[in-house]
Amino acid sequence: MSWIGAKTQGSSAVCSHAQTRRHGDEFETVVRAKGTAANAVVENISALECRFRSTALFEVNLPVEFEVQLPGQPVLSVRGRVVSRTTVHPRFVYTVALDRMTDRETDDLATSLAHSHRTNARTRMRDISTLGEMPVPQGLRQRQRISAEFSMQYRTSKDGFKAAKAANLSTGGLLMICDEML
Known part of the structure; x- marks a missing residue:
């Protein structure tokens, strides 16, 4: 330096x-x-x-x-x-x-x-x-994914609310990280 x-x-x-x-x-x-x-x-x-x-x-x-x-x-x-x-x-x-x-x-x-x-x-x-005019090659994302990190809750039909973390977002969905395998 x-x-x-x-x-x-x-x-x-x-x-x-x-x-x-x-x-x-x-x-x-x-x-x-x-x-x-x-x-x-x-x-x-x-x-x-x-x-x-x-x-x-x-x-x-x-x-x-x-x-x-x-x-x-x-x-x-x-x-x-x-x-x-x-x-x-x-x-x-x-x-x-x-x-x-x-x-x-x-x-x-x-x-x-x-x-x-x-x-x-x-x-x-x-x-x-x-x-918008260019074709998207197979295997690549069609929607932009935005990196985010925040706490959230989810629930299944059998259990109550549980803590999770959102990792990133796109118009096609959300990547959720939780302790259990869903």
Whole structure:
């Protein structure tokens, strides 16, 4: 693991698995700090702040800089200061307060992000529209199954109510986990 900056105590916390997933509006970049460069994935960016994840360990309050380069858009240099770090093993998620941008830089960022959102939305709509037309191969699920976990009760015709746990749901049913063999 790379360490960039001086070690401080109490600056990391555990965060949810949801923050580690890759989404269509994210992009890769190289973050530079103290003469060292590290690969990162920018998850969210605005004119005021951004969130990125990296395997490099940056110190809180460390000045960083990176480039925003979305497909078909101009390159924009961004600078800021790390304001928080959370641990999502094996990487870290950072929130960076960005330095004040000029009006032109703010407009370029907004234009780049709007173009990226439109492109990703068109791709998702195309994927959704073709999904219904594609035949489902035999042996694969025809209905999406959603992972869930909650307590529930069931009963049989012979016995009263008994505790169980729902494991996941779909429009075709529910996966129930119980102690008895039904």
